Amino acid sequence: FDTAFHQTMDEEAYLYAIPYRYYKQFGIRRYGFHGTSHQYVSRRAADILGKPYESLKLIICHLGNGASVSAIKDGRCIDTSMGLTPLEGLIMGTRSGDVDPGVLEMMAGKDGKNIHEVVRILNKESGVLGLSDGFSSDFRDLEDAYLEGNNPAATRAIKAFVLRVAKYIGAYAAELNGADAICFTAGIGENSPVIRELICSPYLEYLGVELDKEANNIRGKERIVSTPSAKTKVLVIPTNEELEIARHTLAIVKGK
Numbered sequence: 001f002d003t004a005f006h007q008t009m010d011e012e013a014y015l016y017a018i019p020y021r022y023y024k025q026f027g028i029r030r031y032g033f034h035g036t037s038h039q040y041v042s043r044r045a046a047d048i049l050g051k052p053y054e055s056l057k058l059i060i061c062h063l064g065n066g067a068s069v070s071a072i073k074d075g076r077c078i079d080t081s082m083g084l085t086p087l088e089g090l091i092m093g094t095r096s097g098d099v100d101p102g103v104l105e106m107m108a109g110k111d112g113k114n115i116h117e118v119v120r121i122l123n124k125e126s127g128v129l130g131l132s133d134g135f136s137s138d139f140r141d142l143e144d145a146y147l148e149g150n151n152p153a154a155t156r157a158i159k160a161f162v163l164r165v166a167k168y169i170g171a172y173a174a175e176l177n178g179a180d181a182i183c184f185t186a187g188i189g190e191n192s193p194v195i196r197e198l199i200c201s202p203y204l205e206y207l208g209v210e211l212d213k214e215a216n217n218i219r220g221k222e223r224i225v226s227t228p229s230a231k232t233k234v235l236v237i238p239t240n241e242e243l244e245i246a247r248h249t250l251a252i253v254k255g256k
Protein backbone atom coordinates (compact mmCIF):
# COMPACT_ATOMS: atom_id res chain seq x y z
CA PHE A 1 0.00 0.00 0.00
CA ASP A 2 1.11 3.58 -0.64
CA THR A 3 1.72 4.13 3.08
CA ALA A 4 4.05 1.12 3.54
CA PHE A 5 7.34 2.91 2.89
CA HIS A 6 6.62 5.30 5.78
CA GLN A 7 6.10 2.54 8.35
CA THR A 8 9.73 2.94 9.47
CA MET A 9 8.97 6.33 11.09
CA ASP A 10 9.54 6.50 14.85
CA GLU A 11 6.65 7.32 17.14
CA GLU A 12 7.85 10.88 17.77
CA ALA A 13 7.38 11.46 14.04
CA TYR A 14 4.09 9.63 13.55
CA LEU A 15 2.14 10.50 16.70
CA TYR A 16 -0.15 13.51 16.95
CA ALA A 17 0.04 15.40 20.25
CA ILE A 18 -3.56 14.52 21.13
CA PRO A 19 -4.70 12.18 23.93
CA TYR A 20 -2.80 8.91 23.43
CA ARG A 21 -5.97 6.84 23.59
CA TYR A 22 -6.95 8.10 20.11
CA TYR A 23 -3.91 6.30 18.79
CA LYS A 24 -4.46 3.20 20.95
CA GLN A 25 -8.20 2.89 20.33
CA PHE A 26 -8.60 4.18 16.77
CA GLY A 27 -5.12 4.13 15.20
CA ILE A 28 -5.15 7.90 14.71
CA ARG A 29 -1.58 8.72 13.71
CA ARG A 30 0.38 9.98 10.75
CA TYR A 31 0.71 7.36 8.00
CA GLY A 32 1.98 9.36 5.01
CA PHE A 33 1.26 8.71 1.31
CA HIS A 34 3.12 8.66 -2.03
CA GLY A 35 5.34 6.01 -0.41
CA THR A 36 5.84 4.11 -3.66
CA SER A 37 7.15 7.26 -5.33
CA HIS A 38 9.35 8.32 -2.40
CA GLN A 39 10.87 4.83 -2.32
CA TYR A 40 11.56 4.68 -6.06
CA VAL A 41 13.06 8.18 -6.19
CA SER A 42 15.23 7.79 -3.09
CA ARG A 43 16.69 4.48 -4.34
CA ARG A 44 17.29 5.97 -7.76
CA ALA A 45 19.05 8.95 -6.13
CA ALA A 46 21.52 6.56 -4.50
CA ASP A 47 22.21 4.96 -7.92
CA ILE A 48 22.77 8.36 -9.56
CA LEU A 49 25.01 9.58 -6.73
CA GLY A 50 26.90 6.25 -6.81
CA LYS A 51 26.63 5.80 -3.04
CA PRO A 52 25.08 3.04 -0.90
CA TYR A 53 21.39 3.78 -0.21
CA GLU A 54 21.96 3.04 3.47
CA SER A 55 24.62 5.77 3.77
CA LEU A 56 22.60 8.72 2.50
CA LYS A 57 20.49 11.55 3.92
CA LEU A 58 17.88 12.47 1.33
CA ILE A 59 14.93 14.85 1.08
CA ILE A 60 12.39 13.85 -1.56
CA CYS A 61 9.91 16.43 -2.84
CA HIS A 62 6.99 14.77 -4.66
CA LEU A 63 5.32 17.85 -6.14
CA GLY A 64 2.26 17.02 -8.20
CA ASN A 65 -1.41 17.79 -7.86
CA GLY A 66 -0.99 15.99 -4.53
CA ALA A 67 2.32 16.90 -2.92
CA SER A 68 4.48 15.61 -0.10
CA VAL A 69 8.05 15.74 1.20
CA SER A 70 9.87 12.92 2.94
CA ALA A 71 13.13 12.54 4.85
CA ILE A 72 15.17 9.38 4.25
CA LYS A 73 18.08 8.49 6.53
CA ASP A 74 20.28 5.41 6.22
CA GLY A 75 17.78 3.76 3.86
CA ARG A 76 14.62 4.33 5.87
CA CYS A 77 11.93 6.97 5.90
CA ILE A 78 12.08 8.98 9.15
CA ASP A 79 9.41 11.58 8.40
CA THR A 80 6.93 12.65 5.74
CA SER A 81 4.56 15.58 5.39
CA MET A 82 1.21 13.86 4.78
CA GLY A 83 -0.59 12.53 7.82
CA LEU A 84 -3.62 10.42 8.72
CA THR A 85 -5.00 11.59 5.38
CA PRO A 86 -3.32 13.26 2.39
CA LEU A 87 -4.59 16.65 3.59
CA GLU A 88 -1.66 17.45 5.89
CA GLY A 89 1.57 19.17 4.93
CA LEU A 90 2.25 21.05 1.71
CA ILE A 91 -0.09 23.37 -0.13
CA MET A 92 -1.41 21.29 -3.05
CA GLY A 93 -3.54 21.78 -6.17
CA THR A 94 -6.81 21.90 -4.23
CA ARG A 95 -5.76 20.77 -0.71
CA SER A 96 -4.89 23.29 1.98
CA GLY A 97 -2.11 21.32 3.66
CA ASP A 98 -1.38 22.39 7.25
CA VAL A 99 -3.94 24.71 8.84
CA ASP A 100 -4.72 25.62 12.43
CA PRO A 101 -7.69 23.39 13.38
CA GLY A 102 -9.24 26.56 14.82
CA VAL A 103 -9.76 27.63 11.21
CA LEU A 104 -12.14 24.68 10.73
CA GLU A 105 -14.25 25.75 13.70
CA MET A 106 -14.44 29.31 12.41
CA MET A 107 -15.23 28.30 8.81
CA ALA A 108 -18.04 26.09 10.13
CA GLY A 109 -19.38 28.74 12.51
CA LYS A 110 -19.19 31.74 10.15
CA ASP A 111 -20.29 29.90 7.01
CA GLY A 112 -22.94 27.56 8.46
CA LYS A 113 -21.10 24.40 7.37
CA ASN A 114 -20.82 21.06 9.11
CA ILE A 115 -17.46 19.33 9.67
CA HIS A 116 -17.79 17.16 6.54
CA GLU A 117 -18.44 20.18 4.34
CA VAL A 118 -15.49 22.05 5.82
CA VAL A 119 -13.16 19.10 5.26
CA ARG A 120 -14.44 18.81 1.67
CA ILE A 121 -13.61 22.50 1.09
CA LEU A 122 -10.11 21.94 2.54
CA ASN A 123 -9.65 19.01 0.14
CA LYS A 124 -11.32 20.25 -3.02
CA GLU A 125 -11.48 24.05 -3.06
CA SER A 126 -8.31 25.10 -1.26
CA GLY A 127 -4.58 24.88 -2.02
CA VAL A 128 -3.34 26.98 -4.94
CA LEU A 129 -6.88 26.94 -6.38
CA GLY A 130 -8.18 28.61 -3.22
CA LEU A 131 -5.22 30.95 -2.84
CA SER A 132 -5.54 32.11 -6.45
CA ASP A 133 -9.21 32.88 -5.81
CA GLY A 134 -10.36 30.11 -8.15
CA PHE A 135 -7.97 30.98 -11.02
CA SER A 136 -6.47 27.48 -11.41
CA SER A 137 -5.14 24.41 -9.63
CA ASP A 138 -2.89 23.67 -12.62
CA PHE A 139 0.69 24.85 -12.26
CA ARG A 140 1.03 25.43 -16.01
CA ASP A 141 -1.63 28.17 -15.82
CA LEU A 142 -0.29 29.54 -12.55
CA GLU A 143 3.30 29.63 -13.78
CA ASP A 144 2.40 31.33 -17.08
CA ALA A 145 0.44 33.99 -15.18
CA TYR A 146 3.24 34.37 -12.61
CA LEU A 147 5.82 34.88 -15.36
CA GLU A 148 3.63 37.43 -17.13
CA GLY A 149 3.67 39.29 -13.82
CA ASN A 150 0.23 40.84 -13.96
CA ASN A 151 -1.81 38.30 -12.02
CA PRO A 152 -1.47 38.94 -8.25
CA ALA A 153 -3.67 35.94 -7.43
CA ALA A 154 -1.40 33.50 -9.29
CA THR A 155 1.71 35.13 -7.82
CA ARG A 156 0.29 34.79 -4.30
CA ALA A 157 -0.46 31.10 -4.85
CA ILE A 158 2.98 30.30 -6.29
CA LYS A 159 4.81 32.19 -3.53
CA ALA A 160 2.84 30.45 -0.78
CA PHE A 161 3.35 27.01 -2.37
CA VAL A 162 7.10 27.55 -2.69
CA LEU A 163 7.43 28.90 0.86
CA ARG A 164 5.69 25.84 2.31
CA VAL A 165 7.97 23.44 0.41
CA ALA A 166 11.04 25.37 1.60
CA LYS A 167 9.79 25.23 5.21
CA TYR A 168 9.41 21.45 5.08
CA ILE A 169 12.84 21.01 3.48
CA GLY A 170 14.28 23.17 6.28
CA ALA A 171 12.53 21.10 8.93
CA TYR A 172 13.74 17.83 7.41
CA ALA A 173 17.29 19.15 6.98
CA ALA A 174 17.21 19.70 10.76
CA GLU A 175 15.78 16.23 11.43
CA LEU A 176 18.42 14.64 9.21
CA ASN A 177 21.14 16.95 10.55
CA GLY A 178 21.99 17.95 6.97
CA ALA A 179 21.19 16.40 3.62
CA ASP A 180 23.29 14.87 0.86
CA ALA A 181 20.66 15.58 -1.76
CA ILE A 182 17.26 17.10 -2.40
CA CYS A 183 15.27 15.33 -5.13
CA PHE A 184 12.37 16.73 -7.14
CA THR A 185 9.75 14.49 -8.73
CA ALA A 186 6.10 14.29 -10.00
CA GLY A 187 4.31 16.69 -12.39
CA ILE A 188 5.63 19.97 -10.99
CA GLY A 189 8.91 18.68 -9.54
CA GLU A 190 9.89 17.03 -12.83
CA ASN A 191 8.61 19.67 -15.22
CA SER A 192 8.99 23.09 -13.68
CA PRO A 193 12.46 24.70 -13.67
CA VAL A 194 10.82 27.87 -12.35
CA ILE A 195 9.35 26.26 -9.23
CA ARG A 196 12.59 24.35 -8.53
CA GLU A 197 14.56 27.57 -8.74
CA LEU A 198 12.13 29.51 -6.53
CA ILE A 199 12.44 26.80 -3.86
CA CYS A 200 16.23 26.53 -4.00
CA SER A 201 17.11 30.20 -4.16
CA PRO A 202 17.31 31.96 -1.83
CA TYR A 203 15.66 29.65 0.71
CA LEU A 204 18.11 26.74 0.59
CA GLU A 205 21.40 28.54 0.02
CA TYR A 206 22.36 28.10 3.70
CA LEU A 207 22.36 24.32 3.08
CA GLY A 208 24.95 24.70 0.34
CA VAL A 209 22.39 24.28 -2.44
CA GLU A 210 23.62 25.85 -5.68
CA LEU A 211 21.46 25.35 -8.73
CA ASP A 212 23.10 25.13 -12.17
CA LYS A 213 20.57 27.21 -14.11
CA GLU A 214 21.39 25.62 -17.44
CA ALA A 215 21.20 22.06 -16.10
CA ASN A 216 17.97 22.97 -14.30
CA ASN A 217 16.34 24.01 -17.56
CA ILE A 218 14.90 20.55 -18.24
CA ARG A 219 11.52 18.85 -18.10
CA GLY A 220 10.85 15.21 -17.35
CA LYS A 221 14.47 14.06 -17.47
CA GLU A 222 16.73 12.52 -14.88
CA ARG A 223 19.60 14.86 -14.07
CA ILE A 224 21.75 16.42 -11.35
CA VAL A 225 20.79 20.10 -11.55
CA SER A 226 23.13 21.52 -8.91
CA THR A 227 26.66 22.80 -9.59
CA PRO A 228 29.55 20.34 -9.12
CA SER A 229 30.69 22.28 -6.03
CA ALA A 230 27.25 22.32 -4.34
CA LYS A 231 27.41 20.84 -0.83
CA THR A 232 23.84 19.58 -1.04
CA LYS A 233 23.07 18.11 -4.46
CA VAL A 234 19.79 18.75 -6.26
CA LEU A 235 18.39 16.01 -8.49
CA VAL A 236 15.44 15.77 -10.84
CA ILE A 237 14.17 12.18 -10.98
CA PRO A 238 10.99 11.30 -12.88
CA THR A 239 9.05 8.98 -10.61
CA ASN A 240 8.18 5.45 -11.69
CA GLU A 241 5.59 4.04 -9.32
CA GLU A 242 4.67 1.25 -11.76
CA LEU A 243 8.23 -0.12 -11.74
CA GLU A 244 8.41 0.09 -7.94
CA ILE A 245 5.10 -1.81 -7.62
CA ALA A 246 6.37 -4.43 -10.09
CA ARG A 247 9.54 -4.87 -7.99
CA HIS A 248 7.49 -5.35 -4.83
CA THR A 249 5.22 -7.81 -6.61
CA LEU A 250 8.21 -9.79 -7.88
CA ALA A 251 9.66 -9.93 -4.37
CA ILE A 252 6.36 -11.28 -3.01
CA VAL A 253 6.00 -13.82 -5.83
CA LYS A 254 9.55 -15.01 -5.15
CA GLY A 255 8.67 -15.25 -1.46
CA LYS A 256 11.29 -12.72 -0.32
Ligand code: AMP
Nearest residue numbers: 064065066138139140186187188191192
Ligand atom coordinates in the same frame (compact mmCIF):
# COMPACT_ATOMS: atom_id res chain seq x y z
P1 AMP B 1 0.87 14.91 -11.10
O1 AMP B 1 -0.19 14.91 -10.01
O2 AMP B 1 2.18 14.35 -10.65
O3 AMP B 1 0.40 14.33 -12.41
O4 AMP B 1 1.18 16.47 -11.41
C1 AMP B 1 0.19 17.32 -11.91
C2 AMP B 1 0.68 18.76 -11.78
O5 AMP B 1 1.91 18.91 -12.52
C3 AMP B 1 -0.30 19.79 -12.33
O6 AMP B 1 -0.42 20.89 -11.45
C4 AMP B 1 0.38 20.21 -13.61
O7 AMP B 1 0.05 21.50 -13.96
C5 AMP B 1 1.84 20.12 -13.24
N1 AMP B 1 2.66 20.12 -14.44
C6 AMP B 1 2.69 19.21 -15.44
N2 AMP B 1 3.52 19.62 -16.42
C7 AMP B 1 4.02 20.83 -16.04
C8 AMP B 1 4.91 21.78 -16.62
N3 AMP B 1 5.45 21.56 -17.81
N4 AMP B 1 5.17 22.92 -15.92
C9 AMP B 1 4.62 23.14 -14.72
N5 AMP B 1 3.76 22.29 -14.13
C10 AMP B 1 3.47 21.15 -14.78
